[in-house]
Amino acid sequence: MSDEPVSEDSEKPKAEAKAEKPARPARKEPETPTAPVMLDERGEALSGVLPKVFSDFEIEYSAAMDEVVAIVKPKDIPEVCRIAKEDERLNFDYLRSISVVDYEERLEVNYHLFSLENRHKMVIKTSVSPDDPHVPTATGVWRGADWHEREGHDLFGVVFDDHPNLKPLVLYEGFEGFPGRKSFPFHEYEEW
Amino acid sequence: MVQKVTETRTQSADRLDEVDMMLNMGPQHPSTHGVFRLVVWLDGERIVKAEPHIGYLHRGSEKLCEREDYAQIITLFDRLDYVANLNGELAFxxxxxxxxxxxxxxRAWYIRTILCELNRIASHMLFYxxxxxDAGAMSPVLYGFRERERIILLFEAVTGARMMHNYIRIGGVKEDLPDDFNKRMATLIDELKHGIDECDRLLSRSEIFLERTKGVGTIDGKTAIxxxxxxxxxxxAGVKEDVRVSEPYGIYDRFDFGIPVGTNGDCWDRYYVRILEMRESLSIIEQAMQQMEPGDIAAKVRRIxxxxxxxxxxxxxxxxxDFGVFLVSDGGDKPYRVKVRAPSFANLQAITHLLRDAYIADAVVVLGSIDIILGEVDR
Known part of the structure; x- marks a missing residue:
């Protein structure tokens, strides 16, 4: 572990400096190592159960480190979330957070779930286009989704359809732009 | 114009029982523990609806993380939960x-655990x-801050700073403990034991305090989840859930400690669970002090x-x-996205539920019992 990174370090800065100026360095550099998948036995069991529970939906399964990932179509979100919460094989009663990640060509909404009863965890992901991002709300499933969605709307402009109160939360009323997005500059904007 | 005013007056007088009064608390209100605005609609003295407004302390920490390298971000996490800095650093x-x-x-894990548990006591002492x-007792704050000060002085000796430590690093900690650490800890543990007991005796069974907090702002376990x-x-609220036990990280599986659980989910339970937790934290610290052995304090990591x-x-x-960090990396020297799952953020949401049908006089007591830190709510 200790000698391998050093050799890599010596050549990287040069490549980085070239690519830095115009935009962020390209995300997919060919030699970038990827974090390993390491599901525990609960995760393994869960990934076996999921396709049975969600047999009616078009879902892609994968894993990110120790979490099972289900990639869902945006329109299926409320139904998938409801089943994830109510099906006793899953029992995801606890919503940890909803995080939006801006991949420039798409916005990815991550629902990190945990089951206090069954002690397993998973991530539900859905991707929307940044020009017209619409995801149905999950507030009907977990009440705690309320502020997480409002924050996602504030910072990334994701519209959570049918949300009862999608007012600005962390930003002030009338703020222009979506400061969470990669396209939002760090300093070149006028502060009120 | 005049006529119009009288008109509205009579109109509202006719349906006096239906008219709510809107009361605005904050953003600069001494009991909001920061800059937090709470709007309540009142029917007489009853709260009909409460609407929290946050964001006055929004600094865009998550976005700022995207242009700092990993070592620099630790300082930003110091400033999220600014009462328990080390716990934030540890999470990142x-x-x-x-x-x-x-x-x-x-050894690094033992140092981290001891300091984080001390930080937990310091944070709960501030809450105390x-x-x-908040409940109208003037003296507890003097005792609480006295105990907190002892811990902060120890932090200063170990990390060099009273609050913004920047001590926990990726792969370990910044420096080894000072030479006289064991001696200082022995005294500190004794003092804290005594101090927690004293604080407990001072406030927990006070008749007025009980009246103000028992049965106020209740929430049941299911709603809370x-x-x-x-x-x-x-x-x-009666749910036995602690990340240190349910998903043990670091070396928490080596310690024997209890999880204090309440029964009613009211303000007093929320208060007393924290008092009991301080004792459990002390017990973890004592066990860790006994188990700790000399050794390396950091893994070998590249500077960048x-x-x-x-x-x-x-x-x-x-x-x-439950303090969570969602870290997305693209393989570069800066994270692609950092999302903080702040516990206060989720806890504060429940205030609409806690305050429904409560008395306006209880609003401050209920808000205080959540123990919010606006630094991590707004991020």
Missing amino acids: CMAAEKLMGLEVPE GVYGL DYGVSGPMLRA ARPPKGEAFIRTESPRG
Whole structure:
């Protein structure tokens, strides 16, 4: 572990400096190592159960480190979330957070779930286009989704359809732009 | 014009029982523990509806993380939960370590655990003090801050700073403990034991305090989970859930400690769970002091950390609850996205539920019992 990174370090800065100026360095550099998948036995069991529970939906399964990932179509979100919460094989009663990640060509909404009863965890992901991002709300499933969605709307402009109160939360009323997005500059904007 | 006014007056007089009064608390209100605005609609003295407004302390920490390298971000995490800085640092470092697959040396974990548990006591002591003030008792704050000061002085000796430590690093900690640490800790543990007992005796069974907090602002376990509530607030509602036990991280599986649980989920339970938690933390610290052995304090890491491409979500138990960090890396020297799952953020949401049908006089007591830190609510 200790000698391998050093050799890599010596050549990287040069490549980085070239690519830095115009935009962020390209995300997919060919030699970038990827974090390993390491599901525990609960995760393994869960990934076996999921396709049975969600047999009616078009879902892609994968894993990110120790979490099972289900990639869902945006329109299926409320139904998938409801089943994830109510099906006793899953029992995801606890919503940890909803995080939006801006991949420039798409916005990815991550629902990190945990089951206090069954002690397993998973991530539900859905991707929307940044020009017209619409995801149905999950507030009907977990009440705690309320502020997480409002924050996602504030910072990334994701519209959570049918949300009862999608007012600005962390930003002030009338703020222009979506400061969470990669396209939002760090300093070149006028502060009120 | 005049006529119009009289008209509205009579109109409202006719349906006096239906008219709500809107009362605005904050953003600069002494009991809001920061800049937090709460709008309540009142029917007489009853709260019909409460609407929290946050964001006055929004600094865009998550966005700022995207242009700092991994070592620099630790300082930003100091400033999220500014009462329990070390717990925030730990959470971020754990996320980066998980992505990089780093093995942190044992001694580093013991140091982290001891300091984080001390930080938990310091944070709960601050809660104890200001909660006394919220409920109208002047003296607890003096006792609470006295105990907190002892811990902060020790932090200063270990990390060099009273609050913004920047001590926990990716792969370990910054420096080894000072030579006289064991001696100082022995005294500190004795003093804290005595101090916690004293604080407990001073306020917990006070008749007025009980009247103000018992049965006020109740929430049941199921609703609390639905809101994403965590930490002492969830445990007070009778749910035995502690990340240190349910998903042990670091070396927490080596200690024997209890999880205090409440029964009613009211303000007093939320308060008393924290008092009991301080004792459990002390017990963890004592065990850790006995088990700790000399050794390395940091793994070998490159100066500029470059975690592999991927995403990691970690959970830690901060004094306020389930503190999570969602870290997305593109393989570069800066994270692609950092999302903080702040426990206060989720806990504060439940205030609409807690305040429904409460008396306006209880609003401050209920808000205080959540123990919010606006630094992590707004981020």
